[in-house]
Amino acid sequence: MLHRFAKFVAGCTVLLVLAGSLVTSTDSGLSVPDWPTTYGWNMFTFPPSKWVGGILYEHGHRLIASTVGFLTIILAVWLWKSEPRRWMKWLGAGALGAVIAQGVLGGLTVMFFLPAPISTAHAGLAEIFFCITVAIALFTSPRWISGYGGHVVDDSGLRKFATTTTILVYCQILIGATMRHTGAGLAIPDFPLMFGHLWPTHWDAKIAVHFAHRAGALCVLVSILATATAVFRRTFRGELRRPAALLVLLVAMQITLGALTVLSRRDVWINSFHVVCGALVLTTSLVLTLRTWRAKFAPGPVRLKPDTTETHTTETRTGETDTRAGSVRLPADEHRRLA
Numbered sequence: 001m002l003h004r005f006a007k008f009v010a011g012c013t014v015l016l017v018l019a020g021s022l023v024t025s026t027d028s029g030l031s032v033p034d035w036p037t038t039y040g041w042n043m044f045t046f047p048p049s050k051w052v053g054g055i056l057y058e059h060g061h062r063l064i065a066s067t068v069g070f071l072t073i074i075l076a077v078w079l080w081k082s083e084p085r086r087w088m089k090w091l092g093a094g095a096l097g098a099v100i101a102q103g104v105l106g107g108l109t110v111m112f113f114l115p116a117p118i119s120t121a122h123a124g125l126a127e128i129f130f131c132i133t134v135a136i137a138l139f140t141s142p143r144w145i146s147g148y149g150g151h152v153v154d155d156s157g158l159r160k161f162a163t164t165t166t167i168l169v170y171c172q173i174l175i176g177a178t179m180r181h182t183g184a185g186l187a188i189p190d191f192p193l194m195f196g197h198l199w200p201t202h203w204d205a206k207i208a209v210h211f212a213h214r215a216g217a218l219c220v221l222v223s224i225l226a227t228a229t230a231v232f233r234r235t236f237r238g239e240l241r242r243p244a245a246l247l248v249l250l251v252a253m254q255i256t257l258g259a260l261t262v263l264s265r266r267d268v269w270i271n272s273f274h275v276v277c278g279a280l281v282l283t284t285s286l287v288l289t290l291r292t293w294r295a296k297f298a299p300g301p302v303r304l305k306p307d308t309t310e311t312h313t314t315e316t317r318t319g320e321t322d323t324r325a326g327s328v329r330l331p332a333d334e335h336r337r338l339a
Contacts, residue, residue: 075133
């Protein structure tokens with residue numbers, strides 16, 4: 001149940017990223033000029049009849065963010081109470097701290113009239129929070145806990161490829177966030193050429209940011225293809241091959257959406273799905289990376305607290321008895337010693 005709830009929180013975070021991207025894509029960031037209230041109303045009592053125009057996007061974003069924050073509180077408490085791995089307890093606390101900081105940054109963007117540095121930090125922290133929720137869902141999954149059947153891949157080369165790719169994707173997202181929040185999305189108005197040439201014919205700050213984002217996309221594409229190639233050449237394990245294949249598919253979709261964003265003159269929905277797809281590229285790369293590091297977390301299955309609410313005694317083939325406490329088997333001699 002904890003794993004399922006963690007997946008639910010991660011899924012809700014995808015909706016939150018979409019809602020946030022729609023706020024920026026529709027220029028609705030100041031449609032609600034006060035915070036934490038909404039036109040003087042308590043956020044949760046603001047009349048739906050007034051949810052019109054940009055208010056719908058901004059106020060809806062706040063409500064979804066509040067819901068995700070509440071779910072994160074539940075997740076953090078649940079981890080702290082029931083998770084035996086101490087580092088997982090602190091990861092849950094980190095998720096809670098990140099979502100609180102994210103809410104504060106969101107408020108500051110309104111109070112200071114959308115300054116680019118704070119807005120970019122707000123977007124960057126949103127990606128980190130999303131990564132934490134995905135990591136928690138992965139770490140609580142039965143297959144991760146079992147060590148993928150005791151056959152985890154221990155390949156330092158794959159770890160280097162995957163880790164480098166994840167870092168590059170996050171840096172690319174930060175450049176993209178800077179481009180969005182500085183109004184540089186159409187600084188270079190054509191694609192795939194730039195002002196009709198392979199290289200910009202003139203420069204300013206916005207053109208430089210936009211060009212950096214395009215160059216970064218090429219670097220990310222090369223890194224993802226190299227990582228996927230390494231995975232398919234070095235291992236047949238499905239837990240690595242599946243995210244590697246998905247990563248290639250997602251980056252192809254992401255580049256297509258990026259091109260369409262320029263060609264459509266920043267269509268609201270294309271632009272917003274471009275942001276969401278970028279977040280999915282990041283988290284898919286993160287899952288692949290963490291799975292390549294699984295052998296370093298523990299040599300075998302994670303030892304969880306046994307359920308000792310009832311005991312079952314059975315006969316072994318040698319005629320000896322052994323006892324199971326929940327899902328943990330105790331040998332016969334160990335059982336007699338404990339008795």
